[in-house]
Amino acid sequence: MKNTFLGMVTLLFAFQLNAQQVTWQCYNVVVDNPAALTSVWDDFMQTDIGKSMSANAIFQYDFASSEFAATHQVCWFSDNPVELQENFVKFANAKTMNTVGIYETWNEEVEQESAVLGQSLIADPSGFSLNFSVLYYLNVKDPATYAAAFTKMKAAAEDSNDGEGTLELHEILAGGEPGVTHAVIVRAPSMADWLENRNEFFSSKTFQDFVKTVRPVSEVLHVVSGSPIKFYNVD
Template identity: 65%
Template sequence: MKKLLTGLVLILFSYQSYSQQVYWQCSNVVIDNPSAFLSVWDDFMNSDLGKSFSANAIFQFDQSSSEFSATHQICWFSEDASALQANFQKFMSAKMVNAAGIWETWNENVEQEANVLGQSLIADPAGFDLQFAAVYYVKVEDPASYGAAFTKMKKAFDATDSDGVLELHEILAGGEPGVTHEVIVRSKSMASWLEGRNKFVASKDFQDFIASTRPYSEVLHVLTGSPVKFYNVQ
């Protein structure tokens, strides 16, 4: 037991040395009229009430499988869990009073498909605004071993000349069936990601990662997307 606890402490330390922990709550939604919705959302988030929320981002899905009809993702994120909780309460109040017309616009244009609560394990918020992201939905049965292998692989990734960032997130509640973690690769463009991906996946470091994690993990889905706009980001 002592060896197990020591191992978990070392893994946690390696996570923290790479990351600034961020809690996040995202809704995968179908937006029928993106331009109309985003116009109202922009007015809402630039209001005094909107400015009191934690950081917010709107992402659009660019490539996904036929299993997903969501067109966008609306995310709130913060280093402070209580701020994330306050967002929910404020947003429900805003919809009740139809602040900036958000209630009727939401009802007319938005259909929520999934709601996800998560936290970053290895991530740097400085890379969140990169213009392309590949998201891997992963089922992990041994999180401690996966985290250790991911940390080792990330060191090799960071040593390359890639302009992207590599992240590991944990799903705490909600989301898609079977998905326990998200691996996100962000880059400045799809072309940049493809070039870097094809080079890195052929490396020994990546192949070792795949071989070591295959017995207890499975990639269930791969999506790509890009940020539309950020709010309340310093």
């Protein structure tokens, strides 16, 4: 089996609710039949157990290197860590009872590769519904220096794209690939929008100053991209 990059489950659709810090947990999975998983998850989220869970989503990877086996992630997220802990028990009970066939589908169509726990550090809810995301997986040696530079760069980047994209900074707490400590998520309405804004902003003095500041204290290890399929319990 291909070696799976555990850090790539860094919740591409994670977000910040006002000033609250969002914690998230994700399963990185290989899905043989995505339609079957989405269908049974739709049904599962209509049950009492499903409705009682925190916000969650199914996500697909669009671009990744050959070393990454995972095709999708199933993630839960909340500003209340107690809710996330309860999800473990609820999901285990649902599989034991085979609620709406979730046990059969999970075992027949899904191969779990890894599980990762993380939290948002700098994020913005305005980008929650954007359809294309690029993740930069990082090793950060000086988080304070990186965060300060990122905050300045983020403001300039979002001003330059007329509100058509957002940037987020997340920390990997457990389950990440060795060396991966953080992830930067860049969201845009589409891949074309991201490419256009990226090429323009990367040549700017603001971005060059950011690179000069963070290069001594960080390293980009991997870059992947993807898009959300469906969100649940987000109202």
